[in-house]
Amino acid sequence: MLRNFQSVFRVLGRQTRQYSVKSDHAVWSLGRLNHVAIAVPDLEAATALYRDILGATVSEPQGLPEHGVTTVFVNLDNTKLELLHPLGDNSPIAGFLKKNASGGIHHICIEVNNIDAAVQQMKEKNIRCLSKETRIGAHGKPVMFLHPKDCNGVLVELEQE
Amino acid sequence: MLRNFQSVFRVLGRQTRQYSVKSDHAVWSLGRLNHVAIAVPDLEAATALYRDILGATVSEPQGLPEHGVTTVFVNLDNTKLELLHPLGDNSPIAGFLKKNASGGIHHICIEVNNIDAAVQQMKEKNIRCLSKETRIGAHGKPVMFLHPKDCNGVLVELEQE
Numbered sequence: 001m002l003r004n005f006q007s008v009f010r011v012l013g014r015q016t017r018q019y020s021v022k023s024d025h026a027v028w029s030l031g032r033l034n035h036v037a038i039a040v041p042d043l044e045a046a047t048a049l050y051r052d053i054l055g056a057t058v059s060e061p062q063g064l065p066e067h068g069v070t071t072v073f074v075n076l077d078n079t080k081l082e083l084l085h086p087l088g089d090n091s092p093i094a095g096f097l098k099k100n101a102s103g104g105i106h107h108i109c110i111e112v113n114n115i116d117a118a119v120q121q122m123k124e125k126n127i128r129c130l131s132k133e134t135r136i137g138a139h140g141k142p143v144m145f146l147h148p149k150d151c152n153g154v155l156v157e158l159e160q161e
Numbered sequence: 162m163l164r165n166f167q168s169v170f171r172v173l174g175r176q177t178r179q180y181s182v183k184s185d186h187a188v189w190s191l192g193r194l195n196h197v198a199i200a201v202p203d204l205e206a207a208t209a210l211y212r213d214i215l216g217a218t219v220s221e222p223q224g225l226p227e228h229g230v231t232t233v234f235v236n237l238d239n240t241k242l243e244l245l246h247p248l249g250d251n252s253p254i255a256g257f258l259k260k261n262a263s264g265g266i267h268h269i270c271i272e273v274n275n276i277d278a279a280v281q282q283m284k285e286k287n288i289r290c291l292s293k294e295t296r297i298g299a300h301g302k303p304v305m306f307l308h309p310k311d312c313n314g315v316l317v318e319l320e321q322e
């Protein structure tokens with residue numbers, strides 16, 4: 001019996017030490033790079049570059065009217081590129097393509113294992129979030145975009161893994 | 162003896178079929194996304210964002226005078242981000258930071274299993290390369306940068322895996 005208690009305390013002791021070491025990151029952590037999103041003025045030409053010249057496997061175009069984009073996924077061995085083309089009148093990438101006529105990298109998306117805890121910490125650390133609450137992203141999971149001015153000029157999307 | 166010849170022809174036949182299916186990509190293929198390179202005006206602040214706020218494991222800064230940059234690697238589960246800061250007078254990212262004062266994504270690097278064959282095909286397909294021959298990149302392997310105007314506004318680095 002005593003031995004069992006000692007085991008429990010040893011386990012708890014380990015957890016406590018781990019907690020103190022990991023500090024704010026005990027309840028959430030950063031995971032995989034889900035994708036690199038590239039805004040493109042010509043979706044067919046961009047798809048042809050990755051499929052026919054670079055030899056990647058690509059998806060069929062997928063219209064996402066609620067997100068204002070048509071996407072093509074380019075599968076790499078460890079992650080994917082997402083080609084984005086404006087769809088509809090209020091596309092969130094229309095302004096980007098006006099400034100960057102040839103296209104360009106629009107954002108990177110990194111997975112987190114607890115989006116709510118991650119967003120709470122961003123707010124505590126004064127990293128501005130682009131919406132008040134998480135929204136359901138293009139993959140059907142909660143996401144949050146972080147302000148580029150607080151992330152070295154990079155639009156960072158956090159996505160629930 | 163006849164059976165042995167038949168085996169050889171069967172094998173050759175298979176190779177020929179595979180070659181004809183894979184076309185130009187029989188001799189090289191695209192692999193992993195090696196890294197996303199982010200040019201940053203303040204390397205310490207950028208490192209702190211990824212290490213202290215986003216909780217990633219990061220490397221010590223590494224000066225690469227021959228490439229005109231100091232780099233910090235941010236390890237994600239499946240790939241890495243490379244934070245780049247100018248080093249010396251002729252840094253290749255100085256101009257980029259002049260145009261993008263907050264920083265931004267400078268390039269993406271994708272591995273290939275045969276850089277010479279890949280570069281030859283880029284030239285045949287009129288994808289402009291930024292140097293005549295491959296050069297030894299920051300990881301000690303041959304690399305080639307492709308012209309952003311031919312890649313949807315994205316500077317793409319191909320690296321021998």
